[in-house]
């Protein structure tokens with residue numbers, strides 16, 4: 544059974560890696576993905592490998608200090624940032640890192656136009672707040688900024704770097720990255736006609752309540768708390784309300800069909 548689960552996760556990791564390449568969210572050897580296989584055991588993409596060339600044979604396994612315990616390739620240097628997320632979030636099963644161009648453009652320019660998601664779907668899946676963390680040099684400084692924020696959010700923009708997202712399944716971690724890039728693209732296009740308008744708080748509130756019921760992880764469960772107190776010192780507070788999440792276990796099936804149904808239902812109700 545365990546072998547079957549592990550094989551499924553390996554296949555999923557390879558497919559997701561190829562998706563990062565297909566969408567041009569990475570260049571050169573950029574980007575990396577990891578999955579929690581068990582206590583102190585993580586499956587990861589190899590370093591110095593284009594995401595299009597990742598295959599089951601070159602995947603590696605590392606322990607909770609980033610030391611390789613299976614496979615032949617070397618671990619990527621940003622594995623410490625992934626491990627920082629896992630150490631703060633027992634509910635997280637997968638971490639995805641890439642440089643999707645619209646979101647990375649915002650992260651590099653210092654724009655905060657997607658800091659407060661303005662689409663209903665994003666409030667449910669990501670929450671009321673997408674922080675841009677200050678630039679941090681690779682190594683201890685990067686690990687520190689991730690560690691300081693991993694408990695409260697499910698994705699971050701890193702200034703002059705790219706995007707990290709995580710979730711209770713690899714599918715959800717990837718979908719969050721996709722949603723961040725989608726928001727960034729729309730917000731950038733909307734600049735030509737005056738920029739995006741925020742969702743009213745009266746709409747955000749019920750969406751956050753839906754988020755709380757959707758089985759999306761710890762940050763969603765605690766969103767109320769974080770919405771009152773911004774995590775990043777220089778960032779404005781997120782929407783006045785909150786969000787929530789519940790757990791799914793490692794390797795468990797994605798909750799996205801259920802999530803999609805909740806979002807659809809909630810939006811239909813709000814539009815009435």
Ligand SMILES: [Zn+2]
Nearest residue numbers: 574621704705
């Ligand atoms: Zn990077």
